[in-house]
Amino acid sequence: MKIPARLKPLAEDGLIDEVLRPLKSGKEADVFVVRCGDEKRCAKVFKEANVRSFKQAAQYQEGRNVRNSRRARAMNKRTRYGQKEQEKEWLNAEVDALYRLSAAGVRVPRPHGFVDGVLLMELIIDSGGNVAPRLDAMKLSAEQAREYHSRIIAEIVRMLAAGLIHGDLSEFNVLVDNAGPVIIDLPQAVNAAANNSAAMMLVRDVDRMKHYFGRFAPELLKTEYGKEMWSRYASGNLDTERPLTGAYQPSSQDVNLDELMGIIDAAREEEKERLERISEEASGEPGDY
Numbered sequence: 120m121k122i123p124a125r126l127k128p129l130a131e132d133g134l135i136d137e138v139l140r141p142l143k144s145g146k147e148a149d150v151f152v153v154r155c156g157d158e159k160r161c162a163k164v165f166k167e168a169n170v171r172s173f174k175q176a177a178q179y180q181e182g183r184n185v186r187n188s189r190r191a192r193a194m195n196k197r198t199r200y201g202q203k204e205q206e207k208e209w210l211n212a213e214v215d216a217l218y219r220l221s222a223a224g225v226r227v228p229r230p231h232g233f234v235d236g237v238l239l240m241e242l243i244i245d246s247g248g249n250v251a252p253r254l255d256a257m258k259l260s261a262e263q264a265r266e267y268h269s270r271i272i273a274e275i276v277r278m279l280a281a282g283l284i285h286g287d288l289s290e291f292n293v294l295v296d297n298a299g300p301v302i303i304d305l306p307q308a309v310n311a312a313a314n315n316s317a318a319m320m321l322v323r324d325v326d327r328m329k330h331y332f333g334r335f336a337p338e339l340l341k342t343e344y345g346k347e348m349w350s351r352y353a354s355g356n357l358d359t360e361r362p363l364t365g366a367y368q369p370s371s372q373d374v375n376l377d378e379l380m381g382i383i384d385a386a387r388e389e390e391k392e393r394l395e396r397i398s399e400e401a402s403g404e405p406g407d408y
Contacts, residue, residue, distance in 0.1 A: 120138055120139070120140060121138075122135075122138050123138065123149075123151070124149065125164045125235070125236070125237060126138055126162055126164065128151070128234060128235055128237075129162070129234055129235075129237060129239065132154065134231075134232060134234065134239060135153045135154070135155055135162065135175070135239070136153075136154050136155060136156060137153065137154040138151050138152075138153050138154075139151070139152045139153060139154055139159070140152050142161060142250065142408065143408060145366040146166075147165065147166060147306065148163050148164055148165045148166055148171060148408075149163075149164045149166070150162065150163050150164070150408045151164070151261055152242060153239075153248075155231070155239070157347070159242050159244070159248075160231060160239055160240060160241060160242050161228070161239075161240055161241070161242045162237055162238070162239050163237065163238040163239075163240065163246060163408055164236065164237050165210050165236045165237070165238070176388075177373045200273075202260050203398055210233075210236060211233070211306050212305070212306055212307075212308060213238065213304075213308065214230060214233040214238055216283055216305040216308040217229075217230040217238075217240065217276075217305060218230055219281055219282075219285065220277075220278060220281060220285065220302075220305075222281075223278070223280065223281035224277055225274055225277045225278055225281065225302065226274055226298075226299070226300065226301045226302060227301065227302050227303065227305070228240040228241040228242075228243055228301065228408075229241040229273075229301060243294045243296050243301050244296060244301070245296055245297065248295075249299070251294040251295055251296040252294065252295055253290070253291065253292075253293065253294055253295075253298065254267075254290040254291075254293040254294070254295055254331070255289075255290035255331075256289050257295060259332075259335045260335065261335055263335070263341070264332040264333075264334075264335035264336040264339070265332070265336050266299075267295070267299065267300055267332065268328060268329070268332040268336070268339055270299050270300050271293065271300050271302075271323070272328070272344050272348075272363065273359075274300065274302055274350060274355065275288070275321075275324060275325060275328075275348065276359055276363070277359055278302075279311055279348060279352055279357060280357055280358075280359050281309060281320065281331075282311050282312060283308050283309065283310065283311060284308065284309050284311050284314075284317055284320050284321045284324065285302065285305060285308060285320075285324050286307040286308055286309045286320045286324070287304070287307050287320075288302065288324035288327060288328065289324075289327045289328075289331070290327070290328075290331040292304035303408055306407065311352065318349050318353075321348065321349055321352075322345035322346065322349065323345075324345075325344050325345030325348065326345055329342060329344070329345075340384040341365075342365035342366075343365060343366060343367035344363055344365050346367035347363050347364065347365065347366065347367045348363060350367065350369075350408070351363075
């Protein structure tokens with residue numbers, strides 16, 4: 120196919136040899152399957168700020184470090200320059216998160232570069248070489264649901280141990296290849312230690328996974344991995360090698376327990392509203408990135 124204008128610089132620099140086909144067109148980005156030598160990859164072309172809508176950007180950006188003080192001041196003042204710099208920081212967040220999580224052993228698409236608002240990364244495929252299915256499009260047995268849920272919980276723990284929370288994790292941004300779940304779509308990843316909404320976002324991510332897999336294995340609905348995970352993290356006792364139990368017993372040593380319980384209640388109310396909306400709307404396209 121003809122090379123889209125935004126991908127021409129990558130082709131001219133030899134990062135892309137051929138654009139094979141479009142994969143997805145969304146509000147935030149257009150994604151293409153590309154050939155790089157003998158390997159297929161995907162190119163995520165982020166749209167300009169005026170034609171896309173990231174949800175609650177300010178909430179997600181809280182706690183992100185801006186190295187340049189001039190840029191930070193401009194971003195706070197919301198000048199035209201500051202808005203452009205804020206846009207760059209937002210786009211760089213997914214790239215930084217992918218590199219950081221890949222290094223931590225989290226199953227995310229491997230990044231291969233970020234040029235002029237285009238993220239080049241691993242294409243997650245199935246055994247037939249096709250784009251791996253999205254989790255929401257799959258019908259699972261109870262055994263599969265328990266296995267995938269366990270793997271997702273382990274990935275969330277690894278993310279948290281690396282200092283990040285996905286922030287918008289659901290069945291719609293998890294792909295499943297031959298080796299299991301792969302977490303995608305990370306522009307809203309948040310700093311677990313510096314964002315005041317971190318606990319709420321973590322619990323929301325975990326609860327969304329619980330409710331999805333609980334459709335196939337109802338016993339998972341009784342688990343409390345989100346509370347347990349945050350309690351361990353807040354007290355400095357989170358260990359990727361130490362299994363979670365799924366049970367949460369508050370103790371006098373827990374950090375800000377009353378605040379945590381309020382956060383969890385708010386997150387669950389939001390999740391209830393989200394599930395009600397999903398039941399009224401058609402699900403998205405498979406193969407999301």
